[in-house]
Amino acid sequence: KAGVTQTPRYLIKTRGQQVTLSCSPISGHRSVSWYQQTPGQGLQFLFEYFSETQRNKGNFPGRFSGRQFSNSRSEMNVSTLELGDSALYLCASSLAWLRSPGELFFGEGSRLTVL
Amino acid sequence: AQKITQTQPGMFVQEKEAVTLDCTYDTSDQSYGLFWYKQPSSGEMIFLIYQGSYDEQNATEGRYSLNFQKARKSANLVISASQLGDSAMYFCAMREGEDSGGSNYKLTFGKGTLLTVNP
Numbered sequence: 001k002a003g004v005t006q007t008p009r010y011l012i013k014t015r016g017q018q019v020t021l022s023c024s025p026i027s028g029h030r031s032v033s034w035y036q037q038t039p040g041q042g043l044q045f046l047f048e049y050f051s052e053t054q055r056n057k058g059n060f061p062g063r064f065s066g067r068q069f070s071n072s073r074s075e076m077n078v079s080t081l082e083l084g085d086s087a088l089y090l091c092a093s094s095l096a097w098l099r100s101p102g103e104l105f106f107g108e109g110s111r112l113t114v115l
Numbered sequence: 116a117q118k119i120t121q122t123q124p125g126m127f128v129q130e131k132e133a134v135t136l137d138c139t140y141d142t143s144d145q146s147y148g149l150f151w152y153k154q155p156s157s158g159e160m161i162f163l164i165y166q167g168s169y170d171e172q173n174a175t176e177g178r179y180s181l182n183f184q185k186a187r188k189s190a191n192l193v194i195s196a197s198q199l200g201d202s203a204m205y206f207c208a209m210r211e212g213e214d215s216g217g218s219n220y221k222l223t224f225g226k227g228t229l230l231t232v233n234p
Contacts, residue, residue: 033221043206043224056221088158104222106152106160 002027004093004107012113018079021110025072025093032074033104034066037088046089049074078112086114118142119207119225127231128197135182136192136228138207144168147211149190150222151181154204163205166190197232204229 005024013019025032033048033056045058049068066076072093078085088111092104120139128134140149151163166174166181174181182191194201208222 035222035224042226043208043222045221045223048221058221090158090160092160103162103165104150104160105162108157108159111158 004091004105006089006091006107006110008110009108010111010113012115013081014115015081015083017081018077019081019112020075020077021089021091021112023074023076023091023093023107025074025091026105029093029095029105030072031094032068032072033092033094034074034076035090035092036060037090037109038084038086043090046076081114083114086112088112117225118223119209121205121207121225121228123228124226125229125231127233128194130199130232130234131196133193133195134197134230136194136205136207136230138190138192138225140188140190140207140209142188142209142211144211147209149181149183150208150210151179151190151192152206152208152224153201154206154227156203160206164192194230199232199234202230202232 007022031050034046035043036046037043047054047066048056052068063079068074088109090106090109092106094104118141122137147168149166153161153163164174164176164179164181166183173183178195180193204227206227207225210222
């Protein structure tokens with residue numbers, strides 16, 4: 001079955017702009033979470049959505065936001081971009097059933113460069 | 116304090132040999148899960164193996180096994196018979212609150228270990 005799809009794969013923005021990244025989860029998966037990966041900070045949790053509701057949020061400023069649609073697709077938005085926002089943004093989906101082993105299936109990421 | 120510690124920034128192994136990647140964790144939760152992921156240069160995180168804190172047996176998935184020592188709070192990944200395609204970054208991760216009905220899908224990752232398999 002199709003995996004997690006993230007678009008765009010690569011993008012370049014300038015400081016002050018905003019960006020929207022998209023994630024299509026595996027069919028049937030209702031939980032979508034987002035992670036930021038940078039060389040300095042490593043992998044950090046941004047937020048997680050389940051049934052269009054944000055259930056968990058990491059320690060990021062309000063410039064980082066997200067949403068989930070009724071078909072479980074998710075978008076994240078970063079406004080007023082800063083140089084430090086340059087990163088690989090990874091989306092992961094899971095079944096989110098009770099007491100599942102909880103494997104998270106990741107997409108290949110969207111690599112954002114802020115100039 | 117770091118919740119997940121991977122003390123080996125880089126490891127080298129000869130093809131067909133076994134290798135152990137270290138991971139220690141810190142949590143006060145009784146119910147938690149430990150994960151290992153592989154990240155090749157393409158960027159995708161590939162799930163390898165999972166161990167729940169209440170699982171008494173060490174998890175195994177093909178050539179991967181997880182050496183879970185609860186009292187020491189360690190969850191080392193063992194890769195047997197290394198292959199050239201195993202060269203990648205390997206991340207250990209933890210999810211706390213496993214008994215909260217599966218509602219906490221936040222993973223905390225270690226810094227990773229870059230494994231290089233030599234022919």
